Amino acid sequence: MSERNGDARRASVAVRAATAGADVADESFRTDLEVEYKDGKTDVVTQVDRDAQTTVIEVIEEAFPADPIVGEEDDALKQVPETGPAWIVDPIDGTNNFVNESRAFATAVAAVRDGEPVGAATVCPALSDTYRVGPEGAFRNEEPLSVSDCGDPEAATVCPTFWWDFDDREQYAGATRAIVERFGDMRRFGCAQLELAMVAAGTLEGTMTNLRANSWDTVAGVQLVREAGGTVTDLEGNRWRHDSTGLVASNGEIHEELRAATREAQFTGE
Known part of the structure; x- marks a missing residue:
């Protein structure tokens, strides 16, 4: 074969x-x-x-x-x-x-x-x-599947994903604040693979975390986003892979705004 x-x-x-x-x-x-x-x-x-x-x-x-x-x-x-x-x-x-x-x-x-x-x-x-x-x-x-074509952050819906533990709640608050200040609305579903699939389907414009995520929570959904026309990077804007720190997945149109919001969460905890 x-x-x-x-x-x-x-x-x-x-x-x-x-x-x-x-x-x-x-x-x-x-x-x-x-x-x-x-x-x-x-x-x-x-x-x-x-x-x-x-x-x-x-x-x-x-x-x-x-x-x-x-x-x-x-x-x-x-x-x-x-x-x-x-x-x-x-x-x-x-x-x-x-x-x-x-x-x-x-x-x-x-x-x-x-x-x-x-x-x-x-x-x-x-x-x-x-x-x-x-x-x-x-x-x-x-x-x-096709990602959303929304390019206006104030019309976009974004989801903070993964779980900030109780000793990281400043970063959780930072992520939430960055989203609500930059984007039209926010959702959270508590299921990263579903959230990534929703970005791929155009239901969400993006999802993000500044944390390093487990491969089983991410890899399938990341590939869905990419094949549906979206963009997935780490905090620095490099192509995301299973051992990256931070995950920013978007329709591509709002990606830099979402990456900036994700970095705000990172700096909040430092």
Whole structure:
């Protein structure tokens, strides 16, 4: 199998794996759940997260048994290999939403080669939305995605993403203040992969954080934004990759204004 054909197949498997994991999550949505806490009062995990990740990995390993897999839960790898093919899995992005019966959660799977995505899927079962990206472009429920064409910051809607812990609340406040002073409106959904998908779909003009984000929270959505015509950089304006500090994702039209807002949050905490 050629590398190109292999990557096209990986893009297809990403959709199957994300759908299978999302089905596991959906079966337990709005049922009695036993909630555990990781590093804080809002950093939660359930057995459903683990079961969904197991299901995703089973689908991947059936098709590509030799590929390494990076995942959020348990003993999966935590670093993306710099060379060769690999997979990045978030079984339930937005677990806090999931346990609180909010529909804003997703299963995200990305296939990468040499650290760069070649295919990905973000499945939001409670919203009946499947986002996918591969060699043929980016889609939501088989409709092509395109970022917003809004170029006026005062008409744009922006989302601060990821979680500033309690010892970083000055930066959280700084990010919020920078957004409301520069842009028309603000949203926050508590599910980074969904927020990135919404930028790709034109529902949001941008999303941002000054923090270094986990690969499982970002890579699939970043590729959606790029393939839909958007721009994703780090704080300095360099092309974003899975080990970058800061993430600024936009429709491209408001990107420099959004990057400036993100840097304001960074400097607030220094």
